[in-house]
Amino acid sequence: DVKVTQSSRYLVKRTGEKVFLECVQDMDHENMFWYRQDPGLGLRLIYFSYDVKMKEKGDIPEGYSVSREKKERFSLILESASTNQTSMYLCASSLRDRGDTDTQYFGPGTRLTVL
Amino acid sequence: SQQGEEDPQALSIQEGENATMNCSYKTSINNLQWYRQNSGRGLVHLILIRSNEREKHSGRLRVTLDTSKKSSSLLITASRAADTASYFCATDAGNTGFQKLVFGTGTRLLVSP
Numbered sequence: 001d002v003k004v005t006q007s008s009r010y011l012v013k014r015t016g017e018k019v020f021l022e023c024v025q026d027m028d029h030e031n032m033f034w035y036r037q038d039p040g041l042g043l044r045l046i047y048f049s050y051d052v053k054m055k056e057k058g059d060i061p062e063g064y065s066v067s068r069e070k071k072e073r074f075s076l077i078l079e080s081a082s083t084n085q086t087s088m089y090l091c092a093s094s095l096r097d098r099g100d101t102d103t104q105y106f107g108p109g110t111r112l113t114v115l
Numbered sequence: 116s117q118q119g120e121e122d123p124q125a126l127s128i129q130e131g132e133n134a135t136m137n138c139s140y141k142t143s144i145n146n147l148q149w150y151r152q153n154s155g156r157g158l159v160h161l162i163l164i165r166s167n168e169r170e171k172h173s174g175r176l177r178v179t180l181d182t183s184k185k186s187s188s189l190l191i192t193a194s195r196a197a198d199t200a201s202y203f204c205a206t207d208a209g210n211t212g213f214q215k216l217v218f219g220t221g222t223r224l225l226v227s228p
Contacts, residue, residue, distance in 0.1 A: 004157070031214055042203065042220035043158075050214070058215070090157055096214060103148065104205075104216060106157030 003027070004107040006091050012113045019078040021110050023091030030096035032074035033104065034058075034066060036087040043090065049074055050096055081114045088112075121204060121222040129227055134191040136222040138204030139184075145207050147180055148216065149189050152201045161189075161202075194226045 007022040023032065033048040035058075045058030047066040055066050063085060067075045074093075078085055088111050092104040122137045138147070146165045150158040164171045164180045164187065171178045177190040191198055201223050205216040 033215075035218075040220065043218040045215060045217075048215060088155075092158075094214065102214065103160045103163060104158075106150075106159070108157045109155070111155070 004091060004093055004105050006089075006107040006110050008110050009108060010111050010113075012115065013078075013081050014115050015082060017078075017081050017114075019081050019112065019114075021076040021078075021089055021091075021112070023074045023076070023093075023107055024072055025074075025093040025105070026072065027093065027105070028071065029093035029105075030071070031094045031102075031104075032068065033092040033094075034064075034074065034076045035090045035092065036060070036085075037090055037109075038087050046076065081112075083114050086112060086114045121202070121219045123222060124220070125223045125225070127225045127227070128194055130194060130196055132194055132226075134194050134198070134224055134226070136189045136202050136224070138187045138189070138219055140187075140204075140206050140219075141185065142206075144182075147178075147187050148205045149176075149178060149187075150203045150205060150218075152203065152221070154200070158203065191224075194224075196226050196228050198224060199226045200224060 004025045013019050034046045035043040037043050044060050049055045049068040065077045088109050090109045091107040094102045094104045120139050148163045149161045152158045162173050164178050175192045180187045201221040203218050203221045205218045
């Protein structure tokens with residue numbers, strides 16, 4: 001079974017701090033994604049990566065950056081955390097199918113609170 | 116931007132009853148997927164239906180797709196308390212090739228014993 005792990009389940013940070021959220025998958029998937037989930041807004045895509053060192057902006061990239069130095073690891077960085085970044089962050093991975101958009105496998109999520 | 120919109124937003128039923136959730140989307144798709152999320156956890160893939168399919172079954176799940184109406188429905192038969200969760204539809208939204216999914220806002224299902 002695919003396993004996607006996230007570095008923390010709960011995280012509390014202060015405004016202005018630099019925050020790293022890490023995601024690791026063990027199935028050699030090419031694609032990796034970072035979403036945030038807020039009540040009433042569903043899942044919104046922050047950034048995604050389809051290969052090592054490659055990244056693409058999603059729908060809400062402002063205030064975030066990402067890093068993918070190794071195929072199995074995709075990091076989300078909040079350069080200077082703000083209270084409006086308090087949210088549930090979900091990482092996902094999928095195979096890069098040439099013909100179709102494949103199933104995404106999700107980690108358990110990190111609930112980040114910025115004070 | 117939201118591609119999928121689920122309806123209803125919340126649904127409360129008794130164990131043994133059937134639960135039906137609907138999803139509408141706006142642009143052409145290659146496939147549509149349904150996911151489940153237990154409270155405070157990640158999403159789990161349930162079923163994928165391709166644009167050339169009209170109906171698909173998996174255990175107690177039945178998914179239909181009507182591309183002319185740009186809509187899909189998820190039916191859970193003989194529901195159980197363990198089916199209590201949020202359910203999301205996701206489409207590939209005529210991707211540019213980067214294989215993203217666009218998720219709806221979800222239906223919260225409560226199944227009471």
